[in-house]
Amino acid sequence: MSAPVLSIRNLTIDYIGATSDFHAVKNVSFDIGKGEFFGLAGESGCGKSTIAFAISRLHRPPALIRTGSQILLDGRDVFTLDDAALKQLRWREVAMVFQSAMNSLNPVLSIERQFYDVLKTHTGMSRVAARARAAELLKLVDIPADRLTAYPHQLSGGMRQRVVIAICLALNPKLLIMDEPTTALDVVVQREILERIHKLRQELGFSVLFITHDLALMVQVSDRIGIMLEGELVEVNDAQAIYRTPQHDYTKKLWASIPRLTGKPIAEVTP
Amino acid sequence: MTDSAPILALDNVSKVFHRGGSTVHAARAVSFALHPGRTLALVGESGSGKTTAARLIMREYRPDQGRLLFRGEPIEGSAVRDMKAYRSAVQMVFQDPFSSLNPVHTIRYHLERPMRLHQSSLKGAARDAAIAEVLTRVKLDPALILPKYPHELSGGQRQRISIARALAVNPEVIIADEPTSMLDVSVRLGILNLLNDMKRQLKLAVLYITHDIATARYVAEDIMVMYAGQIVEWGETESVLGNPQHPYTRLLLSAVPDPDRRFGDTRFSDELDRIDLIRRQSALEQPEVQEIGPNHFIRPMPV
Numbered sequence: 165m166s167a168p169v170l171s172i173r174n175l176t177i178d179y180i181g182a183t184s185d186f187h188a189v190k191n192v193s194f195d196i197g198k199g200e201f202f203g204l205a206g207e208s209g210c211g212k213s214t215i216a217f218a219i220s221r222l223h224r225p226p227a228l229i230r231t232g233s234q235i236l237l238d239g240r241d242v243f244t245l246d247d248a249a250l251k252q253l254r255w256r257e258v259a260m261v262f263q264s265a266m267n268s269l270n271p272v273l274s275i276e277r278q279f280y281d282v283l284k285t286h287t288g289m290s291r292v293a294a295r296a297r298a299a300e301l302l303k304l305v306d307i308p309a310d311r312l313t314a315y316p317h318q319l320s321g322g323m324r325q326r327v328v329i330a331i332c333l334a335l336n337p338k339l340l341i342m343d344e345p346t347t348a349l350d351v352v353v354q355r356e357i358l359e360r361i362h363k364l365r366q367e368l369g370f371s372v373l374f375i376t377h378d379l380a381l382m383v384q385v386s387d388r389i390g391i392m393l394e395g396e397l398v399e400v401n402d403a404q405a406i407y408r409t410p411q412h413d414y415t416k417k418l419w420a421s422i423p424r425l426t427g428k429p430i431a432e433v434t435p
Numbered sequence: 436m437t438d439s440a441p442i443l444a445l446d447n448v449s450k451v452f453h454r455g456g457s458t459v460h461a462a463r464a465v466s467f468a469l470h471p472g473r474t475l476a477l478v479g480e481s482g483s484g485k486t487t488a489a490r491l492i493m494r495e496y497r498p499d500q501g502r503l504l505f506r507g508e509p510i511e512g513s514a515v516r517d518m519k520a521y522r523s524a525v526q527m528v529f530q531d532p533f534s535s536l537n538p539v540h541t542i543r544y545h546l547e548r549p550m551r552l553h554q555s556s557l558k559g560a561a562r563d564a565a566i567a568e569v570l571t572r573v574k575l576d577p578a579l580i581l582p583k584y585p586h587e588l589s590g591g592q593r594q595r596i597s598i599a600r601a602l603a604v605n606p607e608v609i610i611a612d613e614p615t616s617m618l619d620v621s622v623r624l625g626i627l628n629l630l631n632d633m634k635r636q637l638k639l640a641v642l643y644i645t646h647d648i649a650t651a652r653y654v655a656e657d658i659m660v661m662y663a664g665q666i667v668e669w670g671e672t673e674s675v676l677g678n679p680q681h682p683y684t685r686l687l688l689s690a691v692p693d694p695d696r697r698f699g700d701t702r703f704s705d706e707l708d709r710i711d712l713i714r715r716q717s718a719l720e721q722p723e724v725q726e727i728g729p730n731h732f733i734r735p736m737p738v
Binding site: 207208321349350351352353354355356358359362377378379380381383384385407417418421422423424425426429 | 480481590619620621622623624627646648649650652653676686687688690691692693694696697698707710
């Protein structure tokens with residue numbers, strides 16, 4: 165495998181409290197290769213989102229990244245970057261789709277203006293050029309260019325989510341982080357959006373860090389999967405192996421708690 | 436179907452919302468019946484009219500057409516006293532366990548109040564015993580939980596409180612609107628098992644509203660698939676899910692995450708290739724009803 169796009173080494177993050185610290189991420193290490201779709205699964209509170217925020221250095225106190233932790237993005241340690249370098253990093257190298265991304269658009273700006281904001285700030289693009297680029301990006305996510313003049317409230321939840329993804333792709337990032345991107349959407353829309361990401365990744369070659377608690381969905385789309393439990397990465401393996409031959413007890417228990425659509429309603433835990 | 440008489444039924448109910456110049460058909464000739472000791476699942480995507488059905492039952496909306504039948508009697512125009520009986524018989528469990536409990540009141544208050552209102556004969560020690568009993572039913576420790584405030588509990592515990600609160604009035608019907616969609620997978624199963632236990636032990640009639648078809652299969656004997664305010668396919672759960680006949684049901688099922696079917700797997704050519712067409716056609720009025728098999732019906736989609 166060529167050099168990984170993202171390499172996380174011994175990442176430890178604590179939330180500092182008045183009386184005691186909460187250990188959110190405990191000594192986590194994993195790599196994401198070029199063009200790879202990596203899934204990170206676990207329950208709420210297991211530290212998945214904390215890792216996502218740390219990658220683009222979006223964490224704020226009381227989160228404290230312990231010394232010894234390293235996040236290498238294309239070989240560069242993101243913890244050593246100054247503010248100017250961070251600005252270069254965000255959007256250009258790493259773009260992030262948040263859980264409630266459909267609510268992260270500015271309600272009083274047109275879609276075109278929201279593309280222009282990102283393109284102008286990072287590339288100094290003119291309004292006309294930005295409009296052309298925005299139309300091209302919208303086409304990638306199956307939205308007709310005439311919706312550029314629309315405002316967020318005029319689009320459905322699924323369309324808004326696709327607009328956010330298109331904005332994220334505006335600067336050709338190497339890594340797209342998606343934190344529960346489709347949890348608020350229903351299955352058909354979820355399927356459409358992930359199908360699109362799956363195709364775009366093959367065309368454009370970016371890597372994906374996909375965070376969700378839906379294991380079945382994760383196995384469908386991911387190349388490799390990491391399972392988190394209380395801040396620790398307890399199992400990392402190929403998606404098919406996580407599904408067919410889970411090793412860790414917790415992974416087995418997760419599968420056993422998901423009702424199935426076919427066969428036995430609940431998978432049995434093999435002791 | 437069961438031989439038992441339905442406790443609650445919707446008979447040809449329609450509800451239309453007018454917004455600006457456009458009209459939204461939130462319920463179109465919807466008919467279904469809830470039987471004691473059985474769960475009926477209502478599945479569909481957001482905006483398909485599932486919650487409107489719940490609100491019609493909870494009398495938050497009045498139907499534009501059609502009737503609600505409670506124990507065989509139309510509920511419309513019934514006396515205030517009958518309405519109160521209806522309210523004690525039909526209880527709701529909401530989707531969001533974080534906003535459906537009052538943050539400034541203890542758990543004791545949440546359970547005591549419905550008992551005061553609906554079981555006023557219970558006083559003092561008897562009421563305390565009843566409160567402890569419903570908490571034990573939902574597998575929570577009364578001594579530990581009663582003095583707590585909602586923010587001190589986890590999402591799963593709060594949802595158990597919501598169920599306990601519904602049980603506190605001794606209901607016959609539970610309307611559960613997406614009760615597990617905001618919970619973690621590992622907690623979800625506990626709530627589903629609880630709903631199953633309640634149904635069996637207390638002979639409750641349950642309407643389980645969800646967009647997660649796999650959980651519907653886990654709790655419900657019968658299922659209805661709703662799109663654009665119409666129930667397009669309904670019947671026994673295993674029959675509908677095992678032999679789906681309406682294109683929209685098939686579309687919904689093929690979009691459910693299945694670890695055995697990788698993205699980009701071309702072995703399956705199915706409804707996912709014609710999402711827009713199915714959506715458009717399924718939204719049209721489908722007045723005909725076709726019987727597929729015993730207790731399995733569809734409204735054929737116009738071609």
